[in-house]
Amino acid sequence: MDKLIDLHCDTIWRLMEAGENATLENNPFCVNLKEMRRADTMAQFFACFVDMQWFQEENKFEEGYQYVKKMIERLRKEVEHFSDKIAFAKSGKEIEENREEGKISAILTVEEGGILNNKIERIEELRNEGIRLMTVLWNYENCIGYPNSKNAEIMAKGLKPFGFEVIERMNDVGMLIDVSHLSDGGFWDILQTSRVPVVASHSNARALCPHPRNMTDDMIRGLGEKGGVIGVNFYPPFIRESGKATAKNIVSHIQHIANVGGMESVCIGTDFDGFIGEEGEIGKVGQINILYEELKRAKFTEKQIEKIWRGNAMRVIKEVI
Numbered sequence: 001m002d003k004l005i006d007l008h009c010d011t012i013w014r015l016m017e018a019g020e021n022a023t024l025e026n027n028p029f030c031v032n033l034k035e036m037r038r039a040d041t042m043a044q045f046f047a048c049f050v051d052m053q054w055f056q057e058e059n060k061f062e063e064g065y066q067y068v069k070k071m072i073e074r075l076r077k078e079v080e081h082f083s084d085k086i087a088f089a090k091s092g093k094e095i096e097e098n099r100e101e102g103k104i105s106a107i108l109t110v111e112e113g114g115i116l117n118n119k120i121e122r123i124e125e126l127r128n129e130g131i132r133l134m135t136v137l138w139n140y141e142n143c144i145g146y147p148n149s150k151n152a153e154i155m156a157k158g159l160k161p162f163g164f165e166v167i168e169r170m171n172d173v174g175m176l177i178d179v180s181h182l183s184d185g186g187f188w189d190i191l192q193t194s195r196v197p198v199v200a201s202h203s204n205a206r207a208l209c210p211h212p213r214n215m216t217d218d219m220i221r222g223l224g225e226k227g228g229v230i231g232v233n234f235y236p237p238f239i240r241e242s243g244k245a246t247a248k249n250i251v252s253h254i255q256h257i258a259n260v261g262g263m264e265s266v267c268i269g270t271d272f273d274g275f276i277g278e279e280g281e282i283g284k285v286g287q288i289n290i291l292y293e294e295l296k297r298a299k300f301t302e303k304q305i306e307k308i309w310r311g312n313a314m315r316v317i318k319e320v321i
């Protein structure tokens, strides 16, 4: 096994739901400290994910913002409690320093830019709280833009004026821009606007699995040319249209993204705890060695696997945050 960087999990959401009944060390989820040690995780990105339907319609974006702060607080409590095993990282250098001390790095992210609620100064506030990546929207329209959709008209829609401001400010403060979940039109606007590489933290190839959450070959190529990375997602419906999603199927997406976007464009973004792990062959992050072995079997070299496992992600982290 090899040191892993995973660009996306929804484990904070699960911890919030479980309340006092779970900790980062002891929980039945796909990601916990035991599983991460088994996976030899170097850095795990933890999303503060909010579904706007959880909140009252009139005040949902403000309530969402407050809930994200509570999620940050929850992970902070967990990291403090298990500070011998895990520490926050806010840069590539800090990830390496934590590793030298034998600790896993936790990186905070936000999944739903709607919580900005048209307040540009919130980007800096979130960065001061430790947030280093923002998925600009989830599956609903927000102040930044429009979501991925089976409706071609929505899918073609680009960023809103505030969305362009957000991209500039994220570039200024040093926060990774995540295009997963976004409409195709919004993706192209961001690719043209951002001064630095962008990431699709948890998306796959649409050529292999025609889900609107996945990326077309043109998008993969464009993102790769700009130096960005795509974290391959383990959620079965994004891997294959039907049947159990195997590690071999995930290798096909990795192979395809590498062929189209270049070997520098592919990394890992499991999406664990955003879905029930048992739906696929790799049920928990500690079982990710199944994918590692499958990559070797598919004749990826050690150097290539190192890039997929952490090198590509680390390059973009160091360049942007």
Ligand SMILES: [Zn+2]
Pocket: 111, 180, 181, 202, 274
């Ligand atoms: Zn997501």
